[in-house]
Amino acid sequence: MEPKRLIIVAVGGQGNLLASHVLGEAALMSGVPVRMSEIHGMAQRGGVVESALVFGDAKSTIISDGEADLFVSFEPCEALRALKKCNANTVAITNTRPLPPFTAFIGRGTYPDLETVTETLKNKTGRLIAFDATALAEEAGNPMCLNMVLLGTLIGTGVLPITADSIREAIRTRTKADFVEMNLAAFEKGFARAA
Amino acid sequence: MHKLLTDKPGESMFLLGNEAIARGAMEAGVAFTSTYPGTPSSELSLNFFQMSRESDLYFEYSTNEKVSLEVAAAAANSGVRSMCMMKHVGLNVAADVLMTLAYVGVTGGLVILTADDPFMFSSQNEQDNRYYAKFGGLPMMEPSSVEEAKEMVKDAFELSEKLKRPVLFRTTTRINHSTSVVTLGELPARKTKGDFIKDPMRCVTVPAVSRGLHVKLLADLKKAQEMAEASPWNFVEGKGSLGIIANGVSYTYAADAVKDLGASERIKILRMGFANPMPVAMIKDFLKGCEKVLVIEEGEPFMEEAVKAFAQEEGLTLPIAGKDEKLFSRLFEFDPAMVRKNIASFFDIALDAPAPVNAQGVPDLPIRPPTLCAGCSHRSVFYAAKKACEGMDVVFPSDIGCYTLGFLPPLGMGDFVVCMGASSGTACGFSTVTDKKVVAFVGDSTFFHSGLSGLINGVFNNHNYTLVILDNRTTAMTGHQPNPGVDMTELAMENYNTVDIEAIVKAIGVKHVSTIRAFNVKKAIETIQEAVAFEGISVIIVKEKCALYAKNLKQLKGKPFQVNPDKCKNHMECINALGCPAFYVKDGKPGIHAHVCVGCALCAQACPENAIVPARSL
Incomplete structure (x- = not known):
């Protein structure tokens, strides 16, 4: 299969790595070749956490600038920071709920306004889906379900050859038992948002 | 059961490189494993640690990489298959053992894993450890993928036993931290006990013996080269x-x-x-x-x-x-x-690649550096040290750990960081040649690793500095591994002892020793001032559990604080002096995210208006 390349960016603690693992497990169940790389270490120290997933016939596990077919950001300002991973055809998904870094509070840099973020993303990528995914996670019962909301939207775009059912199965088997129902609800909300 | 102990040959699993390597070693029948934790190798040893609790595998967190390799060298010289893993700079610490162990060799397979870190995602340099193989005369294997790493590590044990030499297994971050689909193989029984057969003409490296050993090493390298010619890995x-x-x-x-x-x-x-x-x-x-x-x-x-x-x-x-x-x-x-x-x-081949989006019109963004956690004891100590040293010209050597992040604004604590344990050694030099006060910081695990010898040097040579030992009761940065100061009963683990830092420091002969908690800021400031005023070596031990570790142990009892808007006069000391990620600013006013705050009360003590109070009291 022709490789499909996905970049996921988030702030440490937002659950990016769990979402990536659920996606990887679903690919394994679906028989889709998958490789992933992630930058660990600072995940619990509030830095940026990036995962790269390459589906299909490729040996590389990382994704160069301009080579993401799919791009998901858990935080609007981080979407702009990682924008160089995209090209003019990339399908981009971003949460619009800001999580400003403390540097913005102590006068070291200014947090961009949301309209600039979404306009820039829209103009420079092939398709943009931008919405307050944290609000949907809260509706599902916990803001920590943000990762499952965005996973739903990602699968909803239909770009990846991975079915919603295989993701549901991976959520059931790979996420904590107490969170499964909430995670599934969050996934459905995100999935519906892609339409 | 630990997933890497799954006895289902042929089954596929989505595994992290470090998990795949651990599984490969288990499939090779590894029985003895040791490490000092270091990213990007940390999850490898974590998996061995976990598996050792459910099987007859031996695993230990050693005090440093040199000790770790010595421990493994003895096991491998008693005929037991052993593995020792570390990050690339760890091999510098272990190099003394490595270079002569290459002469001595092993009787059971010994694989030494070095995890290199090109781009320095989590390291202080990007040295290329392939040169250690050449330098020491050691066979070396290098995988290109996660699935290959699992198979290759098995072969590394075979190679080690054929040559009776340790084998270097070199990975990079993108092997350790990539995840792929791996097919499980058989799990053989382990040989956990061996015997050391005395062989002084091989094992006691006095000059007369070593001269013969070097001849033999070079001859073995010839054999190894013939194996490389026929190896399927080339x-x-x-x-x-x-x-x-x-x-x-x-x-x-x-x-x-x-x-x-x-x-x-x-x-x-x-x-x-x-x-x-x-x-x-x-x-x-x-x-x-x-x-x-x-x-x-x-x-x-x-x-x-x-x-x-x-x-x-x-x-x-x-x-x-x-x-x-x-x-x-x-x-x-x-x-x-x-x-x-x-x-x-x-x-000279035509290239057609997608163009990355141009950056035109993308606004400058505020940086998002990693930061000390909400409730981190280091923040409180750094804040107190800054206050205690206000108006003084002080050099602050620091060390390797979460607290290295203290050099960032707004705390700005940390002036010189080179390698593990260097704070107490560099402090000796700074205090001798400058007329400045020197206050050095070291973590508990780093103190045991190699900070102790610098402190002994300071006492013996009568240097003049203050060492602040940030004893957060765990090895936090690499993922909360135990160290000799940790109370292992809290992890429900028996048969360990706890080494008391204060007793060590006193035994060395340090005359001015104080042990404090982190979050009483006034007491911390006074203690630091007294220690800095002391002529000679003074030590402050700050004993306060890492907030993340405490949370994992379900010991975090603090309740969130909040800003009382009626009392807040916007001094912004909480924002500008602390850099705590629980804070935000909305409409020019500070506020606290209740779900992030763990109630350490540092900000409440920093606020000049006493406007920060427990959330339920408003």
């Missing part, structure tokens, strides 16, 4: 008169690039997996079939220089390139597009 793929020689992850980028460029009929690739000693005959044969060769390797020109020398020996004049201003850099890590571009330009 292979040629594709065909054509254009050649690529690549190792590690660079091979995967090169293989994808050749395919993307439609050049499989024109370019062949020699992949090096059994990487030291090099398969000289195989490389020479490869060169003879090429018009032009590109060597693709992250880091130093380790292969390139050797390949050029081999060409010279054969009188071959074909162009061989690699590190070059127009091609590959010795800096940082490679990526697929960069490798593809350089292959295309070197071999």
Whole structure:
């Protein structure tokens, strides 16, 4: 299969790595070749956490600038920071709920306004889906379900050859038992948002 | 049951590189494992640690890499299959053992894993540890992928036992921290006990013995080279008169690039997996079939220089390139597009790649550096040290751990960081040649690792500085591994002892020793001031559990605080002096995210208006 390349960016603690693992497990169940790389270490120290997933016939596990077919950001300002991973055809998904870094509070840099973020993303990528995914996670019962909301939207775009059912199965088997129902609800909300 | 103990040969699992390597070692029947934790190798030892609690595998967190390798060297010299793992700079610490253990050899398989970190995602340098193999005369293997790493580590044990030498297994971050689908193999029974057969003419390295051992090592390297010539880990793929020689992850980028460029009929690739000693005959044969060769390797020109020398020996004049201003850099890590571009330009092949979006119109963004956690005890100590030293000209040597992050604004604590344990040693030099006060910081695990010897040096040579030991009761940065100061009963683990830092410090002969908690700021300031005023070596031990570790142990009892808007007069001390991630500013006013705050009360003590109070009291 022709490789499909996905970049996921988030702030440490937002659950990016769990979402990536659920996606990887679903690919394994679906028989889709998958490789992933992630930058660990600072995940619990509030830095940026990036995962790269390459589906299909490729040996590389990382994704160069301009080579993401799919791009998901858990935080609007981080979407702009990682924008160089995209090209003019990339399908981009971003949460619009800001999580400003403390540097913005102590006068070291200014947090961009949301309209600039979404306009820039829209103009420079092939398709943009931008919405307050944290609000949907809260509706599902916990803001920590943000990762499952965005996973739903990602699968909803239909770009990846991975079915919603295989993701549901991976959520059931790979996420904590107490969170499964909430995670599934969050996934459905995100999935519906892609339409 | 631990997932890596799953006894279902043939089953597929989605595994992290470090998990795959741990599984491969288990499939090789490894029985004895030791480490000092260091990213990117940390999850490998974590998996061994976890599996050792459910099986007869032995695992230990040793005090440092040198000790760790000594422990493993003895096990392997008693005929037990052993593995010792560390990050690349850890091998510097273990180098003293390594270089002579190469002479002595082993009787049971010993695999030493070095996890290199090109681009320095979580390291202080990006040294290329392939040179240790050459330096020490050790066989070395290098995988290109997660699934290959699992298989190759098994072969590394076989190789070690055939040659009776330790084998270096070299990975990079993108192997350790990539995840792929791996097929499980058989799990054999382990041989956990061995016997040490006395053999002083091999094992006691006095000069007369070592002279003979070096002769034998060189002879064994010849044997190893013959094995490398026949090794399936060194292979040629594709065909054509254009050649690529690549190792590690660079091979995967090169293989994808050749395919993307439609050049499989024109370019062949020699992949090096059994990487030291090099398969000289195989490389020479490869060169003879090429018009032009590109060597693709992250880091130093380790292969390139050797390949050029081999060409010279054969009188071959074909162009061989690699590190070059127009091609590959010795800096940082490679990526697929960069490798593809350089292959295309070197071999003059048309390139059609998607253009990254241009950055025009993208506003400047506030940086998001990693930061000390909400409720981190280090923040409180750094704040107190800053207050205590206000108006004084003080040098603050620091060390390796979460607290290294204290050098960032707004705390700005940390002036000199080079390697593990260096705070207490560099403090000696700073205090001698400058007339400044010196306050050094070291963590508990780093103190045990190598900070202790610097402190002893300070006492013996009568230096003048204050060492603040940030004892957060765990090895936090790498993921909360135990260290000799940790109370293992809290982890429900028996048969360990706890080493008391205060008792050690007093026993060394430090005359001014104080032990405090982190979050009483007034007391901390006074204690630091007294210690700094003392002439000679003074030590402050700040005993306060890492907030994340306490949370994992379900010991975090604090309740969130909030800002009382009626009392807040916008001094912004909480924002500007602390840099705590629980804070936000909305409409020019500070506020606290209740779900992030753990109630350490540092901000409440920093606020000049006493406007920060427990959330439920409003």
